Amino acid sequence: MSTKNIYRPQSKIDYSLYLYILPAFIFYIIFVLFPLADTFFNSFTQWNGISEKKWVGLDQYINNLQNKKITSSIKHSFILIIFYSVLPIIIGLLIAGIMIRVKINGMATYRAILFLPQILSMIVVGIAWRWIYAPKGPLNSGLDFFGLEEVSRAWLGSFDYALPFVGLIGTWVMFGFTMILFIAGVQKIPTELYDAAKVDGAGAISEFFNVTLPNLKGEIIVALVFTVTLALRNFDLIYITTGGGPGTSTMIPSMFIYKKAFQMNQVGSASSLGIMLTLLIFTLVSLILIIFRDKK
């Protein structure tokens, strides 16, 4: 059969439409693509920021991988994923799960309050929590009030507790976001499914695992991608609360990028670390998307 008779819509792309995205695209090139390409190039050089760049190939990458301080800072980032990503998602799911069963008056108000940390500047959050965790701050005062003087300490000045306590700030910031995401997701699950589950005699827990959770898969992926990315590229919160200390106990790769570029005159090395961090985030996000891919 000849294909001649088959109707094919003429390609009628109106190229003038592209003009509409041009202004935004120019900005994207100037402020995203160009710096990215520039950083990529710099990562193969030795450069103090103002002098001539010297091409050193992969040396910067190799040095970074051999630097124990940097590799241990990556470990810290993975610990932070638990606090920035895993905990907020669990808490968000719990709240969403409870809300299906329990009607609470004034829910919109509670939701707004719980979401509040998400819209605050990280700088504000960091300063507030530094005060809360301070040796004479509200947390320790509270512990002392209940006779727990033994427990109270300078949380952010402790080699053992600084990292998890900075992490908990991240949990506080992120769970409002996951909660709103999951509540919105729950509302689009057909009520028939819940009715069916009830008819089958499912309790609250079985209903959560068999109906709510599978139907929130899309939202969980979004939450994972977003929070894992934040955990790895997080800078402001650490910079404000601990500056990477005490010692190197809360050091993360982004702090190294800042220190190398602005304190140590090692812009080339900072660039290579930036590229490595980008690749790491890209790999993790890809893994998340592959693992949770719909197998249809």
Added chain:
Amino acid sequence: MKKIFLIITAMLALSFSSKADNLRILAEAGDEATLTAAIAQFEEANPGVTVEASYLGWDDFMSTIKLKMADNDPPDLAHGNQGFTVDGTLIQSGLVISLEKYANAYGWKNLFADGALAEFMWSDDGSTWGSGNLYGISPVAEDVIVYYNKDKLNSLGLSVPTTFAEFENALKVSKDAGELPIALGGADGWPIIHVWGLVEGAHVDPSQTRSWIFNAKNTDYSTPDRMKAAEKLADMASAGYFGSDSLGIGYDDANAMFIGGEGVFNLTGTWMTADFNSGMGDNVGAFAMPRANGGVAGGGSFALPWHISSKSENPALAAKFINHLLSNEFIDDLMGVGRVPAQSPTIDPTSNLQAEVIAASNALVGANAKTFYTDWATPGMYDTVTQELQKVIGGAASAQDFMDAMAAESVN
């Protein structure tokens, strides 16, 4: 059309004429009061000259100064920071000029003792430091000394320590009496450098420490004396002389605590003099840290150096302004804004504290005992020394660990 042409010509003429007599200064914010006073005097003494100063806080200043000086239109006069990270890079890249010509014309070198300006001397390629040509200068001294709460020292039955052993004893007595011996804002890291500078200075020959800072790569760091100092610091930490929370307290908070009556001693820089004076009145005193074998020890140096941009259209005017800052008339004004002049003032101190601070400062200068700041040694040293000192204070590293990490960074 004609009008527009006229306006443009007028604007060009204005901008051209103003440029010749216009001095632009970029300064670290701590110098705002000093410069405000100096600029008013300078403009009055030089009719037709306008001086524009802009200020940036420490962190912003230090992270952008190199880029600002590399700009096509940099300020004529700007602060740098001693060491390879800022000054070395500026000189290496040819962004600032040697001040030799002006120093000779104005006689700046005669104002200070021989060798006192070493921290501003560089080879012209910016590769060696501590000798060579003069690339910067400052009228202000910043010494790290010991401040103390007079009431507390008296009520503990102690007098001002005259040896390091007496100082240690005072710490022990304070601790035993339930007082916080030393107020320290260790969360910020760098305040511990000041404490270390004094403990190191009490045990290590100051000239040894200075040669290490000027040439860390080729100078042995791990000397027995310095090991003794590191052990001393670790002992002080484990004895609880810094309290149990110092790593959770920032520098500003620690000073606020000290002003509020917590802490017998505070080992910090003379830049805090005005704040302590207004907060504590006559209840605060100061002395230079006594050394273990007699004499005094001190961290500190001149304040941030002034540099003239190599792209400045009017370097002579910039030098004239520097000369005003260094002039006899301005010394007393420096005291007025609460700073410690690097040259001897001609007026009486405005308070007991200022008198004691100047006495301490003079003692350090007289003994040639200033040892700068540890973090000047290499670009990566700030990071290493703050992290390692936090570990020592927090008991997470031994004196030996500290010495090893520092020696490794020295040759990095």
